Amino acid sequence: MRKQDTIAAIATAQGEGGIAIVRISGPGALPALGAVFTRKNGPSAWQPNRLVYGHIVEENRVVDEAMAVYMAAPHSYTREDVCEIHVHGGRFAAEKTLQMVLRQGVRTAEPGEFTLRAFLNGRIDLSQAEAVMAMIASSGEGAARAAARQMEGALGRFVEDVSGSLTGMLALIEAGVDFPEEVDEFATREALLEGVGRMLPYLREAVDERAARIVREGLTVAIAGAPNAGKSSLMNALLKTDRSIVTSVPGTTRDVLSEKLRVGGLDITLLDTAGLRETSDEIEREGVERAKRAIDSADVVLMVVDASAPEGEAERELFGRADGRTLVALNKCDLGVTGARPGIRVSAKTGEGVDALLEELKKRAGAPDASEERLTQPRHIDCAKRAMEALERALSGLSEEMPLDLISVDLMEALSALGEITGRSASDDVIDAVFKNFCVGK
Numbered sequence: 001m002r003k004q005d006t007i008a009a010i011a012t013a014q015g016e017g018g019i020a021i022v023r024i025s026g027p028g029a030l031p032a033l034g035a036v037f038t039r040k041n042g043p044s045a046w047q048p049n050r051l052v053y054g055h056i057v058e059e060n061r062v063v064d065e066a067m068a069v070y071m072a073a074p075h076s077y078t079r080e081d082v083c084e085i086h087v088h089g090g091r092f093a094a095e096k097t098l099q100m101v102l103r104q105g106v107r108t109a110e111p112g113e114f115t116l117r118a119f120l121n122g123r124i125d126l127s128q129a130e131a132v133m134a135m136i137a138s139s140g141e142g143a144a145r146a147a148a149r150q151m152e153g154a155l156g157r158f159v160e161d162v163s164g165s166l167t168g169m170l171a172l173i174e175a176g177v178d179f180p181e182e183v184d185e186f187a188t189r190e191a192l193l194e195g196v197g198r199m200l201p202y203l204r205e206a207v208d209e210r211a212a213r214i215v216r217e218g219l220t221v222a223i224a225g226a227p228n229a230g231k232s233s234l235m236n237a238l239l240k241t242d243r244s245i246v247t248s249v250p251g252t253t254r255d256v257l258s259e260k261l262r263v264g265g266l267d268i269t270l271l272d273t274a275g276l277r278e279t280s281d282e283i284e285r286e287g288v289e290r291a292k293r294a295i296d297s298a299d300v301v302l303m304v305v306d307a308s309a310p311e312g313e314a315e316r317e318l319f320g321r322a323d324g325r326t327l328v329a330l331n332k333c334d335l336g337v338t339g340a341r342p343g344i345r346v347s348a349k350t351g352e353g354v355d356a357l358l359e360e361l362k363k364r365a366g367a368p369d370a371s372e373e374r375l376t377q378p379r380h381i382d383c384a385k386r387a388m389e390a391l392e393r394a395l396s397g398l399s400e401e402m403p404l405d406l407i408s409v410d411l412m413e414a415l416s417a418l419g420e421i422t423g424r425s426a427s428d429d430v431i432d433a434v435f436k437n438f439c440v441g442k
Contacts, residue, residue: 007109008101010094011441017089022097023441024083024106025114030070032104033083037068048072056087056097064093078114079121112438126423126434127155130377133438141265142215146376159421162199166415169195173408189398196395200388207384212376218267219365222298229304230331233348235272256294263358266365300364301326308335327364329357383420390414
């Protein structure tokens, strides 16, 4: 990156809208703004953080009405001089304004370059930079709240807390190496055992891959059951729309049908699957196999049974496959319930029990509250897992009374892995990999 140059890009999404924003950052931001924007009223000198009304003018011709703001370094997103021009939404005005800006010795920003400059200039750490894209990509409340806390620096503080403890342990080892006659090695080992032993559960609690995926992507629910148990009808009742085809003919559903539902900020993906039974029909048999794969991969298996009918072989097989992911829906309870079956009584026809079923699905999500310290991004989880592996080696080495200088190697490896989360010890390749997924203008 050419740090001293000035960059510009359209910061808003393409398409029609109320406004479009052209963002400029760098030492030439204010001169570029002055070259394309003419103020209608107000003082002649630019005042930071004041929105000014005027026009985009090219060769004495008004291109668009606009608003503009100047944010002086270091009090800006990038810690450089930043200017934003707000024009009417739509492709012409924004692109025309951008082209006029680029003619002022400004170049087009690369994907994520504004945020990259914020990172390189020390305004944010790498985890906060990633949180920006996580917020943009978030579709549910849980993901948005987690991203917001990460942007506020919660993850950075968590990493620094753990890193501080590791640094303290490394200092103990260094003191023992430098002053062996003055430092009690036994006491040092005891302190290290206690410190590493306390740190490992702390990190394990933060690394919950299932919960992290649910925060990012939502809950996947496979609706399973025997033919004509009412799976498709129940899916329609949950969605409050006729999405799945419903007939009295067994085996109507042949493929896995996927639909999204949002409940209280939680994204739920419903998978309507083929009825599980033995069949000679080749197409239906393939549907059953796909249903089994969907069941195996789902976070929750919503087992739908016809509560009004006697328990059949297919139902007994399903209960035999049940595990901790299984939630039983006793469908058609409006027709009565046969036998003592466990589960939530629902009726896809009348809507009875549907709200209770949705509430139970929320509970089954088990997604952590955004106020809790949890790692939600795969890269961060990988870094933390490598740190834990290094700490486990250190703990084993301490138990086997290995030399402390060898223990320090594992502790430094753990410290380096955690530093990759915030960018303190991240390589250029890691940083490039993070920012290549950003959109232009952010």
